[in-house]
Amino acid sequence: MTFSPQLESRFETLLKSYPPGRERSALVPMLLYAQDEVGSITDELIEEIAGRVGLTPSQVNEVVSYYSMLRRKPLGKYHVQICTNISCLLNDGDKLWEHACEKLGIGNKEVTADGRISLEEVECMGACSWAPAVQVNYDFQHFVTPEKLDELLESLRKKA
Amino acid sequence: MLYNEPSPLETKVLSRRFGLPDSASLATYLATEGYQAFLKAAGMKPERIIEEVKVSNLRGRGGAGFPTGMKWSFVPRNSPKPKYIVVNGDESEPGTCKDRVLIENDPHQLIEGVLIAGLAVDAHAGYIYIRGEYRYLIEIVEKAITEAYAGGWLGKNIQGTGFDFDLYAHTGAGAYECGEESALLESLEGKRGIPRIRPPFPAVAGAFQCPTVLNNVETFCAVPAIIRDGGAAFAALGIPRAGGTKMTCLTGNVNKPGVYELRLGFPVMRMIEEVGGGIPRGRKLKALIPGGSSCPALTAAECEGATMDYDSMAARKTMLGSGGVIIMDDQTCMVKAAMRIMRFYAHESCGWCIPCREGTTWLRKILVRFHEGGGTRDDIDLIGDIAKNMLGRTFCPLGDAAAMPTISIVEKFRQEFEDHLDGKPCPFEHADHKWDKPPSLSPGWDKPSGLSPDDSSGARILNG
Numbered sequence: 306m307t308f309s310p311q312l313e314s315r316f317e318t319l320l321k322s323y324p325p326g327r328e329r330s331a332l333v334p335m336l337l338y339a340q341d342e343v344g345s346i347t348d349e350l351i352e353e354i355a356g357r358v359g360l361t362p363s364q365v366n367e368v369v370s371y372y373s374m375l376r377r378k379p380l381g382k383y384h385v386q387i388c389t390n391i392s393c394l395l396n397d398g399d400k401l402w403e404h405a406c407e408k409l410g411i412g413n414k415e416v417t418a419d420g421r422i423s424l425e426e427v428e429c430m431g432a433c434s435w436a437p438a439v440q441v442n443y444d445f446q447h448f449v450t451p452e453k454l455d456e457l458l459e460s461l462r463k464k465a
Numbered sequence: 466m467l468y469n470e471p472s473p474l475e476t477k478v479l480s481r482r483f484g485l486p487d488s489a490s491l492a493t494y495l496a497t498e499g500y501q502a503f504l505k506a507a508g509m510k511p512e513r514i515i516e517e518v519k520v521s522n523l524r525g526r527g528g529a530g531f532p533t534g535m536k537w538s539f540v541p542r543n544s545p546k547p548k549y550i551v552v553n554g555d556e557s558e559p560g561t562c563k564d565r566v567l568i569e570n571d572p573h574q575l576i577e578g579v580l581i582a583g584l585a586v587d588a589h590a591g592y593i594y595i596r597g598e599y600r601y602l603i604e605i606v607e608k609a610i611t612e613a614y615a616g617g618w619l620g621k622n623i624q625g626t627g628f629d630f631d632l633y634a635h636t637g638a639g640a641y642e643c644g645e646e647s648a649l650l651e652s653l654e655g656k657r658g659i660p661r662i663r664p665p666f667p668a669v670a671g672a673f674q675c676p677t678v679l680n681n682v683e684t685f686c687a688v689p690a691i692i693r694d695g696g697a698a699f700a701a702l703g704i705p706r707a708g709g710t711k712m713t714c715l716t717g718n719v720n721k722p723g724v725y726e727l728r729l730g731f732p733v734m735r736m737i738e739e740v741g742g743g744i745p746r747g748r749k750l751k752a753l754i755p756g757g758s759s760c761p762a763l764t765a766a767e768c769e770g771a772t773m774d775y776d777s778m779a780a781r782k783t784m785l786g787s788g789g790v791i792i793m794d795d796q797t798c799m800v801k802a803a804m805r806i807m808r809f810y811a812h813e814s815c816g817w818c819i820p821c822r823e824g825t826t827w828l829r830k831i832l833v834r835f836h837e838g839g840g841t842r843d844d845i846d847l848i849g850d851i852a853k854n855m856l857g858r859t860f861c862p863l864g865d866a867a868a869m870p871t872i873s874i875v876e877k878f879r880q881e882f883e884d885h886l887d888g889k890p891c892p893f894e895h896a897d898h899k900w901d902k903p904p905s906l907s908p909g910w911d912k913p914s915g916l917s918p919d920d921s922s923g924a925r926i927l928n929g
Contacts, residue, residue: 322592322633324547324673330635332655337597337638358655371657371815374597374639390559391758391791392716394805428641428809429559429758430598433716433789434723435468443600447468 306353312342316357328358332368336375345379373428381416381423383461386440390429398437402426404451408458422461466569469723472740476702476710479686480726483570489605491612494573500618502692506581507626509692511542514585518688520696522708527553527644527681528757528787529862530775533688539668540586540676549672550582550591551653551679555637555644557596558757559809560789563712564682566724568595568602571686572609576619576632578685581692582678583630590631592672594649597638606634641813645861646679648815659817660861683712683788703729707774711788715741718748718794733763733771737792748794752878756786758806759866761873762793783873798893799878800885803848803871804832810867821864824855828871838888845882849875 308316315338316331323330335354336346343350346369348362355365369375387405389398405424409417416423432438435447439454446457467483482488482497494500506514519534540548552575556564568575579591595602610632613619621629635653637643643652647661650672671677687709691699700708707729713736715722720742727736737743737750744750750765755773761783763771771777778785793802811825828851835844852868852875859865875882884892 322635327654327673329655330653333638333652334636337636368655368657372597372638372640389805390809391754391802391805392560392789394802395717395791395793395797428812429557429561431556431562431565431596433560433562433791434714435562436716436722440598443598445601 306349308339309342312338320357329360332358332360332365333372333375336365336369336372340375346375346377379416380414380425382421383441383464384423384425385458385461386425386427386430388427388430388432388436388438388440390433392429392433393437396436401437401439401449401451401454405454405458408455422458467566469721469725472721472723472725474731474735474740475726476728477726478690478699478702478710479567479574479683479712480570482574483566488570489572489609491573491609491616491618494571495616498693499573499689500577500624502689503577503580503584503618504624504626506584506692507624507628509584511585511587514581514692517696518585518691521687521691521699522696522703522706523684523687523691523699524707524775525681526683526687526711526788528558528759528784530785533680533684536668536680537582537585537678539666540678541669542587544676546675547590547673548586548588548676549678550579550586550588551650551667551672551677552579552591552593552682552685553644553646553649553679554593554595554599554602554682555649556599556682556787557641557644558759558787558789559806560714560716560754560757560791561787562714562716563724563788565599565602567682567686567712568599569605572606573613573618574686574689575606575682576609576613578688579632580618580623580628580630581688582680582685584628586676586678588676588678589629590633592633592635592653594635594637594643594653596643597636600636603634603636610634640815641809642815642861642863645863648861649679650677657815659815662860681787704772704774704776706776707785711773711785713740713773713788713790715790715792717790717792718744718797719792720745727773729774730777731773733768733773736773736790737768741792744792744794746794748796750792751795751797752793752799752802752874754783754789754791754793754870756784757789758791758809758870759862760784760786761869762799762802762877764877783869796893798836798891799874799881800832800836801891801893803874804829804836806870807832807867810863814863814867818859818861818864820855820858821867824851824864825867827851828867832871835882835885836891838885838890840882840885842883842886845875845879848882 319331351365355362387402439446439449523533524530640658642648643658648658652658667677752762807829811829814825816822852871855864855868
C-alpha cells in the first residue's frame with residue numbers, strides 16, 4: 306500500500322515520538338491520518354499499519370472498533386457532523402439535526418446518492434459556548450441556524 | 466481567535482494574551498514575559514517548585530479538582546525509570562470548551578507549564594494528548610513545538626540550563642472515555658481507551674509504566690503565572706482552598722455564551738446576569754449544571770448564594786467540575802435533558818464495567834421511552850434506583866458521571882416526570898423554539914418500540 310510523501314513523513318515522525326519498543330503508541334494517530342487520506346479504514350490499511358507498528362491485524366481491528374472517528378466504511382466527501390448534546394440541544398441543535406436530515410433526505414451516518422455529503426449526529430465536540438455547532442470534516446461552524454446550514458450544504462454541493 | 470467578547474468582570478491571568486496580535490506565536494509570547502517563569506524555575510530546587518504550586522492552591526482543572534502540587538509530589542524522585550509529563554487535552558465533557566481556547570490562543574503558555582512540571586519531577590519528555598475532533602489544535606500545537614525547538618525552548622540544554630525536554634503532540638480519535646487519566650494513557654499507548662485498575666496511580670506507573678504527571682491543559686497553563694508571580698499571588702486571586710481563576714464556559718440558555726476567566730468564588734447569579742447577560746427572551750432560570758454534564762444539577766433556588774468554587778458546590782452536593790456551566794431556562798424539559806445526557810454516557814461507556822455499560826444503556830432506554838410518553842409511575846423510582854446502583858461500582862468515574870446528574874434531576878424535578886405520565890405529551894415540546902419549527906422525533910434516536918404503557922415498565926424490560 307502506498308501513501309503520499311506527506312503521510313509517509315508524518316508516519317516517520319510519529320514512530321520516532323515514543324520510547325523504543327513502544328511504536329504501538331503511534332497506532333491511533335497513524336490510523337486517523339491514514340483514514341484522512343484513504344477515506345476509511347480498509348482491510349488493506351489495517352494490514353499495512355499493523356505491519357508498521359508490529360501488531361497483528363486483529364489487534365489493530367480491536368483498537369479501530371473502539372474509536373468513534375475511525376470508520377470502516379467510507380462516508381461522503383464532506384462529512385457533516387451535527388452536535389445534539391446538551392448545550393447544543395438547549396440551542397435547538399436537535400431541530401437543526403432534523404432539518405439537515407429532511408434537507409438531504411438521509412439519516413444518521415448515511416451518504417447522499419452522489420457521495421458528496423454524509424451526515425452524522427455527534428456527541429459533544431467542544432464548541433458548547435458557540436452552540437449549536439457543526440463540523441464539516443475538521444472545520445467547525447458555530448451558532449448554526451437552519452438558514453446557515455442550508456447555505457453551507459449548498460456550498461458543499463458546489464465545492465470541488 | 467476569540468469566539469466571544471471578553472467581559473470586564475474577567476480576571477485575566479491564563480487568558481492575558483488572548484486578543485494580542487499573533488498571540489499563539491513565540492515572538493508574542495517572548496515579548497510578554499513568556500518563558501521567564503521557566504528560567505526562574507530552572508534556578509529553583511524541584512522541591513521549591515512543587516512547594517510554590519502547593520502554596521498557589523491550584524487544583525486540577527479537568528474536573529476532579531485534586532491539588533496539583535500534591536499530585537506532583539507523589540512522583541517518586543529516585544525512580545530509575547524515565548518520567549513523563551502528559552497533558553490531558555481530550556476535552557470532551559459536555560458543556561466544556563475552554564482548553565480549546567487556551568491552546569488556540571496561547572500554546573506556548575501550555576508548553577512552558579509542561580517544562581516547569583518537567584523541572585519539578587525530573588521528566589525529560591512529554592505528550593500533549595488532544596482529542597481527534599480538535600485537528601486544527603494539533604496543527605497549532607505542532608507549529609508552537611517546532612517554534613520552541615527552533616528558539617531553543619525545547620530540546621537539549623534548553624537556554625543553557627542543562628535541562629533537556631522533548632515534547633510531542635498526540636491525537637485521539639473520538640472517545641470521551643479517554644479524558645479519564647488511565648484510559649488516556651492506554652490510548653496514548655495505542656490501545657482501546659479502557660481505564661486501568663488503580664493503584665498504582667499514574668504518578669508511580671503512568672505512561673509506558675513509568676512515573677507520570679498527568680494534568681489538564683488549564684492546570685498546566687496556570688503554572689507559569691504561579692512561578693512568575695509566586696504561589697501566594699495566584700492563591701490570593703481565588704478564595705481559601707481554591708486558588709486562582711477558572712476558565713468558565715457559559716453555555717445553554719444565556720445571552721452571551723462564551724469562555725470567561727473568572728476568579729474562583731465568583732457568585733453564580735452574577736455570572737449568569739452580568740457576565741452572561743442573563744437568560745434570553747425574558748425567561749427565568751430553571752436549572753444549572755456547574756461543571757460539565759456529569760455534575761448534579763442545581764435548581765434556581767440553589768443557585769442563589771452559590772459561588773463558583775469547589776467548596777460552595779460541594780456544600781450543594783455538586784461539583785465545580787470542568788467549569789462547563791450549562792444554563793437551562795424555564796422552558797427546558799428536564800426529562801429531555803436527563804435523557805439526552807444519558808444518551809451521551811450510554812454512547813461513551815467503554816463497556817469495561819458492567820454497572821456502567823448496562824446501567825447507562827438501560828437508563829437511556831427508559832428515559833427515551835419516558836420522554837416519548839411511554840413512562841410509568843414505577844419508572845421514576847426505577848431510574849433513580851438504577852443510577853444509585855451504578856455509583857462507586859466502576860473502575861473509572863464514567864459510571865458516576867452518568868448517575869449523578871440523573872439522580873439529581875429525578876430528585877429535584879420529579880414533578881416534570883409525573884407530568885409526562887399516562888401518555889401525556891412532553892409539556893415543553895410546544896414551547897416556542899428559536900426557529901419555530903414543529904418538533905418531531907429525530908431520526909437516529911431510539912424510537913419508542915410500540916410498547917403500550919402497561920407493558921413498558923422498565924422493571925418488566927429488565928426482567929424480560
